Amino acid sequence: xxxxxVSRLSGLPAKTIRYYEEIGLVEPxxxxxxxxxxxxxxxxxxxxxxxxxxxxxxxxxCRSLLALYEDRQRASADVKRIAQEHIERIEKxxxxxxxxxRTLTHLVEKCAGDHRPDCPILSDLAAExxxxxxxxxxxxxxx
Amino acid sequence: xxxxxVSRLSGLPAKTIRYYEEIGLVEPxxxxxxxxxxxxxxxxxxxxxxxxxxxxxxxxxCRSLLALYEDRQRASADVKRIAQEHIERIEKxxxxxxxxxRTLTHLVEKCAGDHRPDCPILSDLAAExxxxxxxxxxxxxxx
DNA sequence: ATAAAGGTTCCGCTAACTGGAAGGTCAAGG
DNA sequence: CCTTGACCTTCCAGTTAGCGGAACCTTTAT
Numbered sequence: 562x563x564x565x566x567v568s569r570l571s572g573l574p575a576k577t578i579r580y581y582e583e584i585g586l587v588e589p590x591x592x593x594x595x596x597x598x599x600x601x602x603x604x605x606x607x608x609x610x611x612x613x614x615x616x617x618x619x620x621x622x623c624r625s626l627l628a629l630y631e632d633r634q635r636a637s638a639d640v641k642r643i644a645q646e647h648i649e650r651i652e653k654x655x656x657x658x659x660x661x662x663r664t665l666t667h668l669v670e671k672c673a674g675d676h677r678p679d680c681p682i683l684s685d686l687a688a689e690x691x692x693x694x695x696x697x698x699x700x701x702x703x704x
Numbered sequence: 705x706x707x708x709x710v711s712r713l714s715g716l717p718a719k720t721i722r723y724y725e726e727i728g729l730v731e732p733x734x735x736x737x738x739x740x741x742x743x744x745x746x747x748x749x750x751x752x753x754x755x756x757x758x759x760x761x762x763x764x765x766c767r768s769l770l771a772l773y774e775d776r777q778r779a780s781a782d783v784k785r786i787a788q789e790h791i792e793r794i795e796k797x798x799x800x801x802x803x804x805x806r807t808l809t810h811l812v813e814k815c816a817g818d819h820r821p822d823c824p825i826l827s828d829l830a831a832e833x834x835x836x837x838x839x840x841x842x843x844x845x846x847x
Numbered sequence: 848a849t850a851a852a853g854g855t856t857c858c859g860c861t862a863a864c865t866g867g868a869a870g871g872t873c874a875a876g877g
Numbered sequence: 878c879c880t881t882g883a884c885c886t887t888c889c890a891g892t893t894a895g896c897g898g899a900a901c902c903t904t905t906a907t
Contacts, residue, residue, distance in 0.1 A: 563884075563885075564884090564885075565883090565884065565885080574864085574865085575885090576864070576865060576866085577863085577864065577865090579886095579887095580863070580864060580865095584863095594871085594872060594873085594885080594886090595871080595872085595885080595886060595887095596872080596884090596885055596886080597885085597886090605830070609829050609830055612828075612829050613829050614863095615804075616804050616807060616808060616829075617800075617801070617804045619862080619863090620862075620863070621862095626826070626829065629823075629826065630826045630829070630830060632821075633821060634821065635821045635823070636818065636819045636820065636821065637815050637816050637817055637818060637819075637820055637821060637822060637823035637825075637826075638817045638818055638819065640815065640823045640825050640826055641812060641815045641816075641817035641823070641825065642817075644808055644811060644812050644815070644825055645812055647808065648805065648808050648809060648812065651801050651804055651805050651808070652805070654801060655798060655801050655802070655805070657760075658760070658794050658797060658798050658801070659798070661759050661760045661794055662791065662794050662795070662798070664759060665759060665787055665790065665791050665794070666791060668787060669784060669787050669788055669791065672780055672783065672784045672787070673780050673784075674780055674781045674784035674785075675779065675780060675781055676779045676780075676781065677779065677780055678775075678776060678777065678778045678779065678780060679780060680772075680778070680780035680783045680784070682780075682783050682784065682787055683769070683772065683773045683780075683783055685755075686752050686755050686756050686759075686769065686773070687748070687752055687773060706853075706854070707853090707854070708852095708853065708854080717895085717896085718854090719895070719896060719897085720894080720895065720896090722855090722856095723894070723895055723896095727894095737854080737855095737902085737903060737904085738854080738855060738856095738902080738903085739853090739854055739855080739903080740854085740855090757894090762893080762894090763893080763894065763895095
């Protein structure tokens with residue numbers, strides 16, 4: 562199979578597949594013409610990677626997961642740990658986003674959104690900024 | 705004020721402040737010794753930026769928000785639109801994360817997490833990958 | 848005089864690709 | 878046989894928002 566075929570079959574862009582080869586995630590053979598020759602196993606790996614990526618795993622996690630997948634002696638605990646750490650990262654991120662979302666929706670609600678310049682969003686960004694500066698170290702207005 | 709002072713007052717690392725100058729978000733003056741000299745207004749801007757960044761706005765959004773903030777003729781609608789688009793990006797991201805989280809927690813629940821190699825997480829990554837390949841174009845097992 | 852604590856620039860690195868340029872290969876059609 | 882178009886190759890540059898460090902200069906205090 563050429564790269565176009567595996568691209569279609571795996572759903573990954575050819576560019577991405579080349580990149581994955583560059584960083585050693587797959588090692589396709591080469592034909593006499595210099596074209597990459599993918600075996601069934603490479604396709605399988607790439608699809609695995611695509612799926613893992615779609616769950617948000619980093620490429621380094623993907624590398625580990627792939628290694629575990631190919632290791633018959635693996636302990637499922639190792640896989641589970643990677644997944645759990647990832648879940649924690651996701652939860653942390655979601656909490657951050659929730660926080661931002663709350664603040665932003667409050668601000669947006671208060672903003673008229675018309676032709677006038679008065680804007681609680683900007684006021685908040687400016688006012689809270691000033692407050693931060695103030696509490697930061699007693700406002701040194703003497704510059 | 706030197707960069708260390710604004711760094712402490714704004715809460716932004718000095719590196720970040722230099723970077724913001726590089727991309728034109730602030731324009732501190734320079735002393736005879738080559739040191740950056742920040743005015744009250746620069747500090748104000750930087751604190752504004754820090755606050756906007758903490759709400760997740762991109763630096764490009766920050767640039768726009770700052771421009772609007774300094775434009776007395778602005779329409780609050782412009783600010784509101786930027787904020788709403790950002791909210792939408794956040795919601796989209798949260799939905800993605802929720803989806804990942806759901807799948808991952810299901811998989812982790814099913815995984816024993818012991819010394820044995822059997823692992824539903826890996827099976828899922830592999831199986832669903834195969835399924836994708838299969839439905840992608842009728843499984844060309846003849847490589 | 849010197850040492851510490853600031854400041855400066857410049858270079859390289861991060862994650863995970865994406866886009867484009869310049870060029871080689873292959874199959875089909877005239 | 879030549880050309881066209883689709884496909885493949887490598888390499889270079891850019892993306893986001895900075896971080897880390899080296900080499901060097903300035904200020905301040907001892």
